[in-house]
Structures are given as structure tokens and as C-alpha cells.
């Protein structure tokens with residue numbers, strides 16, 4: 001995700017006690033994936049392999065009729081299991097072809113297995129459902145997450161927990177799966193979703209678009225966008241297929257806003273390793289969204305992207321295809337592994353296109369903001385600046401109500417630049433490539449990243465990691481003569 005105008009955001013941390021609903025005394029908590037920030041998300045006891053979502057929507061009202069076919073493997077002996085699903089009505093539910101009893105409590109869907117499963121057993125769940133999708137409210141940005149119907153169009157942005165507003169899911173990035181999205185809409189509408197558009201068929205005034213996402217994807221990255229889109233197809237110089245979807249009335253903006261996308265794909269492939277998916281591109285939603293999201297293979301932008309120079313945002317969302325999408329989080333508290341890396345990629349693109357001085361100027365500006373130095377010009381007192389820095393939270397462990405805080409983005413990016421200055425360019429880029437390669441299509445933690453950084457650089461980075469990620473006071477970057485200001489005693 002990318003925050004526009006983050007400098008003007010008032011960031012107020014709510015110190016919600018993070019409690020762990022993970023396994024207690026060896027008991028599996030079926031209702032949780034064990035996330036440290038969001039214990040209510042996801043489930044345990046099984047591993048989803050593939051979701052097929054067949055969904056129909058009339059487009060003149062917010063309504064869906066759908067069938068989800070979920071194939072999974074039990075990872076424990078099970079008599080029941082859970083999925084996440086917000087508010088939609090279930091019409092029928094079977095497991096391995098047998099009708100299964102279920103109950104619901106909030107967003108938890110508890111399913112009683114007709115026959116118990118042993119660890120290692122494969123099983124198939126089929127759920128028919130319908131209703132009016134209800135987006136969840138994101139506490140950080142105030143965005144409406146999940147299936148959004150607005151002014152005759154649909155868009156889906158779900159980070160972190162919106163997927164369960166439109167399909168039953170193990171809604172946590174630790175359980176990735178491949179997807180088939182088969183979406184039926186009135187003829188004339190176009191569906192832009194993840195992966196490759198395999199088939200389009202029209203019958204009786206209804207058009208079905210079948211999209212296949214063949215590499216594993218976290219549930220929050222699944223997207224369906226429906227509008228009267230114009231499609232632009234092209235290819236990067238090195239052969240990565242590109243397809244953009246813009247609303248008809250904005251189609252003239254494609255070249256200006258996304259004109260360098262192919263060049264970016266090739267540049268990042270060169271420094272991070274091969275582009276990890278079958279295709280890339282962008283979809284523009286005809287709504288003035290204040291954010292963009294790196295939905296897998298097809299990043300989503302609001303129409304505000306069209307107003308100015310957007311290369312930084314375009315580069316940011318593209319970099320997420322490696323960092324966040326191909327490599328997913330194991331725990332939401334490590335969100336800097338997504339946002340710090342994508343923010344740093346903006347500076348790498350700047351370095352590539354405008355040179356190291358432009359990069360350093362951008363880094364110095366971000367350092368001024370994150371150290372408190374840049375706040376003094378707004379007339380804030382030292383005590384107020386200290387309070388603001390405190391309320392942002394820590395890069396390596398954000399508050400659950402402030403997941404997308406500025407420290408995660410800017411200090412996360414600064415952390416990578418500081419690491420580069422400590423280990424040198426050769427080791428640094430080898431670290432990035434090795435990390436991207438070793439965890440392709442998998443999940444990683446902050447410790448996994450630093451284990452690679454230590455192995456390649458031959459340095460002990462324990463103190464570096466702690467000081468940059470888990471301490472409020474920002475470290476200095478002596479090589480750039482960047483030092484935190486003296487803000488006086490905190491009290």
C-alpha cells in the first residue's frame with residue numbers, strides 16, 4: 001500500500017493490548033492463524049491449496065451470488081475447522097460432497113466435518129452464498145476494505161482483512177493459495193482481476209471472465225474490479241506481459257501515468273531477480289482513493305493517481321510484487337518488510353533515473369521527517385514532536401490500529417539504506433536478490449531477512465536491527481551526516 005500525503009496525516013496510536021490467541025498448552029486454536037497483531041484473522045489446522053470463486057453480480061445494486069470451492073490439506077487431525085466470512089448468507093455447504101453442519105459467530109464460520117480428517121488428508125469445501133457485501137473499516141486509513149460497490153462500479157482492496165467480505169477464506173497471509181476467479185457481469189462491463197485472463201464468454205446478456213492466478217497469493221491481494229474499462233496491452237523490453245485497465249473517460253492518461261512501467265519491471269527484475277508472476281499491470285478505479293494497493297499482478301490505483309507525476313507510487317506498488325506478494329508476511333507485525341522495501345524501491349528508481357544526488361535528497365528529507373528535525377518548521381514544540389514520534393510507533397512492531405504508520409514506510413526504507421551504507425553496495429544487492437530468491441512464493445520474517453543479511457555481509461547485525469526497528473530514537477546515518485536533533489528529555 002502507498003500512503004499519499006502522509007506528512008499531513010495525524011497519526012494517533014491506540015495502544016490496543018495485543019493478545020495472542022495462539023496455541024495455549026499445546027491446544028490448537030482453530031479460530032486463529034496465531035498472528036501477533038490480529039489474532040482474530042485466519043484459522044489453524046489446514047492449508048488452503050486453491051480457491052475457485054464463481055461470482056455473479058448485477059451491477060445495479062450491491063449484491064453477489066457466489067460459489068467458493070476450496071481445496072485444502074489438513075495439517076492436524078480435525079473434527080471441525082474454521083473460515084472467516086463477514087455477514088453474507090450461506091445457502092449450502094458441503095465437505096467432500098457431504099452436507100456439513102456449520103455455525104457462525106461474528107466473522108468466524110465454524111464447520112463440523114461430516115467425517116473426521118487426519119493430518120495430511122486433502123479435502124474440498126464447497127460453499128454457496130449470497131448477499132450484500134459489507135466492507136470493513138480500516139483503522140489506519142479509514143478506507144473501506146473488501147468488496148466495494150460505488151456509483152455503478154466495483155473495486156476490491158483488502159489489506160489486511162477485507163477478503164472475508166466477499167469469499168470464505170483462511171484470511172491471513174501465512175496461508176497462500178492459487179486462485180480461479182470466475183466473475184459474471186452484465187454484458188458491456190469488463191472485469192479486471194488477478195493473474196491471466198483465460199476466457200471470456202457471453203451468453204444471454206451476461207459475460208463471464210475467468211482469471212487464473214497460478215502462483216500462490218495471500219487472500220488480501222485478491223482483487224476484482226468491474227467497470228467499463230479500456231484495456232491496454234503491451235510488453236516490457238525483456239518480455240514481461242503488461243495489461244492496464246483504465247475507465248473509458250480516463251483512457252488518455254495511460255501513457256503519461258504508466259508509460260515507464262515496462263522499464264520499471266525490467267529494472268527491478270535486474271536488481272531483485274526475475275519478475276515473479278505471469279503478467280503485470282495496473283487498474284485505475286474511478287474513485288478518488290487516497291491510496292494505492294499492490295493487488296497481485298495488477299496494482300490498484302484511485303483516479304487521484306492521474307493528477308500528477310506518479311512514478312514513485314507506480315514504482316512502489318510494482319516493487320511489492322517481489323516484496324509483499326511473492327514473499328509474504330508470516331505475521332502482520334513485520335509489515336515493514338513490505339512497506340519499507342517498497343518505499344526504498346521508490347528511492348532506487350529515483351537513483352536509477354535521476355542519480356544518487358536526487359536519491360540522497362529524498363532520503364535526507366525522509367530522515368528529517370522521521371527524526372523530528374523536519375517538524376520544527378511547522379511550529380511544533382520539542383514535546384509535541386516527541387509525542388508525534390512516539391505515536392507513530394515502532395518500525396518493527398506497529399500498533400494494530402496503526403498498521404500503516406509512517407515509521408513502517410519511511411524509517412523502514414531508511415533502515416535499508418542504512419544497511420546498504422554499512423555492508424556496501426555489492427553485499428546489499430546480493431542480500432536483496434538472495435532474500436527475494438530464497439522466499440519466492442513463500443513467507444518470511446524480519447529474522448529471516450537479517451539471517452541472510454548477516455550471512456552475506458559476515459557481520460553481526462543484532463544491534464543494527466534493534467536500533468533501527470525496535471527503538472523510538474532514530475539512529476544516525478553518519479555516512480550521510482544525518483543525526484537526530486536534540487529534542488530534550490522525554491517526560
Ligand SMILES: [Zn+2]
Nearest residue numbers: 001002339342
Ligand atoms: Zn506499499
